[in-house]
Amino acid sequence: MNYLFNLAQAEIPAVSRIPLVVIICYLGLLLGLALFSGRFFRGTSKDYFVASHSIGPFMLLMSVFGTTMTAFALVGSTGKAFQKGVGTYGLMASSSGLIHAACFFLIGIKVWSIAKRHGYVTQIQFFRNRFESNGIGYLLFPCLVLLVIPYLLIGVIGSYRVMGPATAGMFTDLFPQVGPLNGSVPPWIIGLVICGVVLAYIFAGGSRAAAWANTFQTLVFMAMGVLAFYLISKALGGVAAASEQIYPGHLVRTPSELEVTTKAGAFQREIGIPPLQFLTYMFIPLSVGMFPHLFQHWLTAKSAKSFRLTVIAHPICIMVVWVPCVLIGLWATGVFNTPPLAEWPKPVVSIMGGTDDAGVGKVLSVVVKFLIENPLIAGMVTAGILAAIMSSLDSQFLCLGTIFTNDIVLHNQPKERFTDKQIVLIARSFVVTIVLLTYILSLVLKDVQNVFDLAVWSFSGFAALTSLVFTALYWKGATKAGAYACITVVAVSWLYFFAKSGWGGEYTVFSSEHRTDDGIMPVAICFVLGLVSMIVVSLFTKKPSDETIKKFFP
Amino acid sequence: MKTGIIIFVFIALAVLHQDIWNWDNGNLLFGFIPVGLAYHAGYSIVAAVFWAxxxxFAWPKRLEEWADGGE
Structure with missing residues (x-):
């Protein structure tokens, strides 16, 4: 079957600005709520970093879930389903339901207990004490920062991919440009607003504001995902009619190829999920065990009991968000080929085209914009997508500020050197710097990569490092030298595969000549190498002191 | 014993995640949901039940008490 994308560069007619007004109202509301939460700020560094361990079960679930589901949740799931087919859910969502919850139960609760008992606020403090080594902090610090940065970029660049099509045609006089995004709000304004809003509430209320904002945003994006599903299915004549026109190759996981024609010529798109990739992709969700921003969210919990709801409800929350989005992505495979498209505005297909897969990230916003004709609803759904993006950004900004402050600036300084007020000021200054850097980097890199492939590389690095935290928590024999070996081997192997991928493209090991995705996910190899290094080196090196064992193994 | 059962069920769930029998099944369940998607949606519910x-039955109560004894 030939998917013909009509790429006529037609001008988009002036369109309603109501969606933008809705988005601005949403951002205002979010800012107001988060700033209100700042009124509960106690002025202490502990409150700024971990909300004085005051977050209850529901807010912990919402903030952990919201943080885990970045632009991937709504935009990525729809785009990947459009690109690869029905296997997307099993590949990324159902496995996460099992593995994420395992990480929360096995790592989160234990880390929370140890951190609460000994007063840690960052991962690095935990590892420095567990492995009796200051140096491990300096080794781990650049690894964590370098892995969080692409994750941050996913969010900001994701917002460009969403807002571009959503605002196309709104300001043809003010922001003219050639192509389907003529008249759209330019990325520099989108990034400035998104980063500015997140910065404002992180600045004001720290982790408590992040938890409040995440709860609100998670509820919004879950509701908007379901609303988009309902309205899109209605526009397509009901769920049955919408599903009947799905391209057959997308209904199965069997790998096949789809010919796509664009203005740059025809190309083959790989669809389906090869078995080896499906199997080894199960290592990716392990990343939540090492996300530094999630670590910080765990520490905000009021008690260990607060984790119960998170562990149980997380798989259900994933299902509520991902099933509708995957179905929308599948429906889009039919929508962009079958008769209704003939009557669609030409710019729709133009936005979707392109020989790279950058257009994949725009599937949801394009479908919403052109299938849901109500601009108010379109604005609400777009706001929901931004909510998913921002609910991760805030935690990441905050955690980077926290680890800079605690693990670099304050580390090795006498306690009386800085007052609590000064510590909060230092953290805030770092957050501002990181936001600024992210903003600039996102503008430089906005067209370079398929943003979701870059995300998988970030997740892979964290997932491979999960062997470190797991052995630290559950094996008394894990030694300092073993930890160094684990981090070094993971970093080197990850960098090797990252370079082989062309610095961020889709890549699997031992893939065939015909496809790039039918081999083993690099994360599986990095994880096993890291774990084996930890075990082998620990067996032959000096064991931790009895005092440390007593401190970490109650 | 309890830990052994949990590990066994966890591994069983990881194996069931592969559902090779659905690989080529392009049918629609209830007329709208692809079988491959319905299976994994159901899998999410089973995962939630498992964690519940x-x-x-295996809540780390002692760890919780130990943490509260700190600071």
């Missing part, structure tokens, strides 16, 4: 059982 783990929380109920």
């Amino acid at each position: 059982c783990v929380v109920k």
Whole structure:
């Protein structure tokens, strides 16, 4: 079957600005709520970093879930389903339901207990004490920062991919440009607003504001995902009619190829999920065990009991968000080929085209914009997508500020050197710097990569490092030298595969000549190498002191 | 014993995640949901039930008490 994308560069007619007004109202509301939460700020560094361990079960679930589901949740799931087919859910969502919850139960609760008992606020403090080594902090610090940065970029660049099509045609006089995004709000304004809003509430209320904002945003994006599903299915004549026109190759996981024609010529798109990739992709969700921003969210919990709801409800929350989005992505495979498209505005297909897969990230916003004709609803759904993006950004900004402050600036300084007020000021200054850097980097890199492939590389690095935290928590024999070996081997192997991928493209090991995705996910190899290094080196090196064992193994 | 059962069920769930029998099944369940998607949606519910059982029967109570004794 030939998917013909009509790429006529037609001008988009002036369109309603109501969606933008809705988005601005949403951002205002979010800012107001988060700033209100700042009124509960106690002025202490502990409150700024971990909300004085005051977050209850529901807010912990919402903030952990919201943080885990970045632009991937709504935009990525729809785009990947459009690109690869029905296997997307099993590949990324159902496995996460099992593995994420395992990480929360096995790592989160234990880390929370140890951190609460000994007063840690960052991962690095935990590892420095567990492995009796200051140096491990300096080794781990650049690894964590370098892995969080692409994750941050996913969010900001994701917002460009969403807002571009959503605002196309709104300001043809003010922001003219050639192509389907003529008249759209330019990325520099989108990034400035998104980063500015997140910065404002992180600045004001720290982790408590992040938890409040995440709860609100998670509820919004879950509701908007379901609303988009309902309205899109209605526009397509009901769920049955919408599903009947799905391209057959997308209904199965069997790998096949789809010919796509664009203005740059025809190309083959790989669809389906090869078995080896499906199997080894199960290592990716392990990343939540090492996300530094999630670590910080765990520490905000009021008690260990607060984790119960998170562990149980997380798989259900994933299902509520991902099933509708995957179905929308599948429906889009039919929508962009079958008769209704003939009557669609030409710019729709133009936005979707392109020989790279950058257009994949725009599937949801394009479908919403052109299938849901109500601009108010379109604005609400777009706001929901931004909510998913921002609910991760805030935690990441905050955690980077926290680890800079605690693990670099304050580390090795006498306690009386800085007052609590000064510590909060230092953290805030770092957050501002990181936001600024992210903003600039996102503008430089906005067209370079398929943003979701870059995300998988970030997740892979964290997932491979999960062997470190797991052995630290559950094996008394894990030694300092073993930890160094684990981090070094993971970093080197990850960098090797990252370079082989062309610095961020889709890549699997031992893939065939015909496809790039039918081999083993690099994360599986990095994880096993890291774990084996930890075990082998620990067996032959000096064991931790009895005092440390007593401190970490109650 | 309890830990052994949990590990066994966890591994069984990881194996069931592969559902090779659905690989080529392009049918629609209830007329709208692809079988491959319906299976994994159901899998998410089973995962939630599994973790509810783990929380109920294997909650680390001692660890919780130890943490509260700190600071």
